[in-house]
């Protein structure tokens with residue numbers, strides 16, 4: 108017996124050892140690597156640590172074997188074998204972004220015309236090639252897909268990224284959308300009963316999915332069955348809801364709600380239980396001012412039930428009124444000509460709105476920003492993500508940066524906004540001991556930025572190198588590899 112146990116033990120010990128080692132990177136991935144020595148020292152760098160603390164000038168950050176080994180007072184360090192020393196005077200390092208609404212698809216509408224009409228059905232093509240590269244280039248080192256349309260593709264992509272075969276962030280793969288039977292998205296499951304919801308959760312949890320998302324037409328009974336099944340397996344459920352109100356979902360035990368306060372339907376006129384309202388939340392947001400009794404009651408309920416809120420401001424920004432910054436050339440360069448055309452149709456839409464409609468959109472924007480602030484002030488866990496879909500002008504990576512800028516517009520300080528997009532996501536995922544802030548012992552998931560986003564948040568767009576598990580990826584090379592492809596695959 109002994110001779111059989113020993114080899115088994117040896118294999119176990121060896122596999123533990125192997126898991127601790129970084130994967131061998133493929134030739135393709137190595138093309139994007141700028142720093143890969145076992146030891147790296149970032150010298151004279153400004154540190155934004157992701158906890159919301161003020162930035163600290165002139166620090167050395169020591170990376171060893173994929174982990175942050177130490178944060179020290181800035182000093183010159185001589186170069187040595189196996190060590191890369193980067194002089195980062197004028198640069199800032201912050202934790203890798205933990206993107207919490209980071210799809211791997213884009214809604215293409217090939218027949219979209221200037222009236223925004225298109226031939227049905229709505230199609231959702233995968234961006235399996237370009238999206239992971241854009242995310243990593245933008246500083247995202249961990250992300251949740253927050254709804255999948257090709258779940259096997261996403262699971263295999265995660266596997267290949269973790270195995271070092273493809274470039275991209277660490278991925279929390281969300282299962283297929285838990286959608287009700289009334290849906291115009293043909294690529295989503297259309298649940299027919301609570302038992303259907305339960306079976307779907309069981310099946311995909313067995314196949315490696317690590318989160319779920321409920322969608323606009325789910326019933327309360329289906330949502331409850333899905334939440335209970337997911338929780339039995341230690342898996343969290345979020346939702347972009349409409350048929351179920353925020354308060355109802357909180358009471359059913361949901362873990363997170365998407366899109367800030369934009370899609371809560373509790374005050375919508377004619378709202379019937381389990382049925383999405385015509386207003387889909389607009390009326391409720393219009394009539395829910397921060398500080399009102401309804402708003403206080405809602406925020407209290409969410410906080411009491413430990414429900415997180417994911418802020419996805421970029422996807423609503425085109426409705427928020429004029430005076431928005433111009434589109435970044437790098438983002439335009441990433442897209443196919445058709446995606447670019449679609450992008451501008453969406454972006455220029457506010458100009459065609461009547462004054463009454465644009466005032467209404469601006470009011471919703473204002474109310475949402477205030478409610479997100481009130482939720483965070485009351486102790487709620489606010490998360491951040493871009494929601495890069497065909498609603499338009501939001502792209503992976505660029506959108507993650509824009510979300511942080513818009514949190515600053517909402518009234519958070521730059522370091523608070525960065526915490527929402529880093530440590531808060533890690534806390535939600537239960538990974539705050541490994542990722543989400545810059546501290547000795549944590550994974551070396553770090554973003555090197557030219558400038559000082561703690562003073563001028565727009566500097567967050569100047570990403571140079573993104574470290575994932577201590578390997579430094581060249582942001583510009585990743586962007587170059589995607590040019591003209593986003594929107595196609």
Ligand SMILES: [Zn+2]
Pocket residue numbers: 208210253254494496
């Ligand atoms: Zn979404």
